[in-house]
Amino acid sequence: MKRPSRQTLEIHLESDHLVMNGSRSESPGCVLRGVLSLYLSKPTTVKSIILRFSGTMTIKWTEPAGNGHERLFREVHSLVQHEWSFLPSRSISYRINAGDHTFGFELPLSGHLPESTQVASFYVVEYQLCALVIRPSLFSDYTAQRPLYLSRQIPTPQGALTTPIAVSNQWMNKLDYELSIPTKLYAFGDDIQIRYCEFSSLQQNSLVRIASLIEDIHLKHLICKLKEYMCCPAIHGRFGGKPKRHGRIIRYLREEDFRRCPTQTHPMVWSKTLCVSVPESSKEIQCDVRSEAVRVLHRLKFEIVCQTTDGTLSGFNVELPITIRVMTGQLPTYEETCQSLPYDPALLIALRCNEDDPRSAWHLHPEFRSRSINNSSHEPLPSYSAIIRSFESSP
Incomplete structure (x- = not known):
C-alpha cells in the first residue's frame, strides 16, 4: 500500500486542548507548546517563516430598523495576538536545503482569557495558529492552520459533582x-x-x-x-x-x-x-x-x-x-508530573512524524527509552509562573 505523501508545512501541538484551572481572577493560565515542521523535497528559496497565534471574540445580532428591515450589529474583539519569526524577512532570500526543518515555540497564556465557545452565529470565541512560509514572487507560499480549544475547569468541593x-x-x-x-x-x-x-x-x-x-x-x-x-x-x-x-x-x-x-x-x-x-x-x-x-x-x-x-x-x-x-479527575500530584517525560520539541516532532509506526520513533530516539526507564534523571518542569516571569524579563 502506498504511503500518503507528507505535507510541506505542519503545526504540531503538545496538546490542542488546553485547560485553565480556576476562575478568571485566580487561574495561573496555561502554556501553549508545539513545533512547526517544514519538509522540503528539494532545496528551496524562501523569504521568511512566521507563525501567528490569535484569539478573537465575535458577537453579532440584529435589531429592528423600521419598515420591516433589520440592522446588523457586529463586534470583533482581539483577545490575544502573538507572532514568532523563525526566519526574519530580509532583502536576500534564504536557501534552505532539502529535508525536515523544525522550529519549536512556546507561549504562556493568561488565565483571564475566555473559553472557546460557539453559540450559533451570534457568539464565537476561537483561537487559531497560522503558519506562513513566504517565497519569492512567482512562487506559491506555504501555509498551515490549526485551531486550539481552550477550556476552564473550576474547582468544586469534594463530592459536589460525583455524588448520585x-x-x-x-x-x-x-x-x-x-x-x-x-x-x-x-x-x-x-x-x-x-x-x-x-x-x-x-x-x-x-x-x-x-x-x-x-x-x-x-x-x-x-x-x-x-x-x-x-x-x-x-x-x-x-x-x-x-x-x-x-x-x-x-x-x-x-x-x-x-x-x-x-x-x-x-x-x-x-x-x-x-x-x-x-x-x-x-x-x-x-x-x-x-x-x-x-x-x-x-x-x-x-x-x-x-x-x-x-x-x-x-x-x-x-x-x-x-x-x-475536559477531564473528570483532579490535577495530578507533583510526583505524577515528575514521572512524565519533560517537554522535548525534537521528540514531539519525531513521534508526530512516525504516528503510523511508533516503533520507528522509539528507535530513532534512544533517549526516550532512557527517560522512560530512569525516572530519577528527569529535570523538573518549569511552573507556569516561572515561564511567565521569564517572558516578562526577556527583552
Whole structure:
C-alpha cells in the first residue's frame, strides 16, 4: 500500500486542548507548546517563516430598523495576538536545503482569557495558529492552520459533582417513576449509564424505573436526549436588551422494548438499560461555561410516553442536569508530573512524524527509552509562573 505523501508545512501541538484551572481572577493560565515542521523535497528559496497565534471574540445580532428591515450589529474583539519569526524577512532570500526543518515555540497564556465557545452565529470565541512560509514572487507560499480549544475547569468541593443524583415522582396518579445517574460529572468520551436497579439500591446505581398504578395504561416508548443549552445575557447594550438563547440535541435515543420487572407492590413495572455516549470531539459538544458573557449547560431530558387500552397517548418530561468537563479527575500530584517525560520539541516532532509506526520513533530516539526507564534523571518542569516571569524579563 502506498504511503500518503507528507505535507510541506505542519503545526504540531503538545496538546490542542488546553485547560485553565480556576476562575478568571485566580487561574495561573496555561502554556501553549508545539513545533512547526517544514519538509522540503528539494532545496528551496524562501523569504521568511512566521507563525501567528490569535484569539478573537465575535458577537453579532440584529435589531429592528423600521419598515420591516433589520440592522446588523457586529463586534470583533482581539483577545490575544502573538507572532514568532523563525526566519526574519530580509532583502536576500534564504536557501534552505532539502529535508525536515523544525522550529519549536512556546507561549504562556493568561488565565483571564475566555473559553472557546460557539453559540450559533451570534457568539464565537476561537483561537487559531497560522503558519506562513513566504517565497519569492512567482512562487506559491506555504501555509498551515490549526485551531486550539481552550477550556476552564473550576474547582468544586469534594463530592459536589460525583455524588448520585435522582428524581422520583408520581404522574397524575397513574405512574410512579424514578430516574437516577451515579454522578453529575462527565468528560469527553464518557458513557452515561442509565440502567435498572432495585429501590433499595437507588443511591448506588443508575436507573430508569417506571411503575403503573392502574391496569389500563402501559409504557409506549421512552426518549432520552442529551441537550446543550446556551445563553448570552443582554449586557453592554447587546441583543436589543433581550438575552439570546440557543440549544441543540447532542445525542438522541428512543427505546420501545422494555423488560417487565413486577414486584409485590407494583405488578406492572418496566425497566431498561440505556447508555448515552458523550462525544469525544469539542466540535460536537462543548464544556460547561459560566461567565459574564455566555453560559453553556447540559441536561439529560427524558420524554416518557404512555398508552391506554383505547389507544390514547399521553406523556411527561423529566430532566437531570449534568456537567461536562475536559477531564473528570483532579490535577495530578507533583510526583505524577515528575514521572512524565519533560517537554522535548525534537521528540514531539519525531513521534508526530512516525504516528503510523511508533516503533520507528522509539528507535530513532534512544533517549526516550532512557527517560522512560530512569525516572530519577528527569529535570523538573518549569511552573507556569516561572515561564511567565521569564517572558516578562526577556527583552
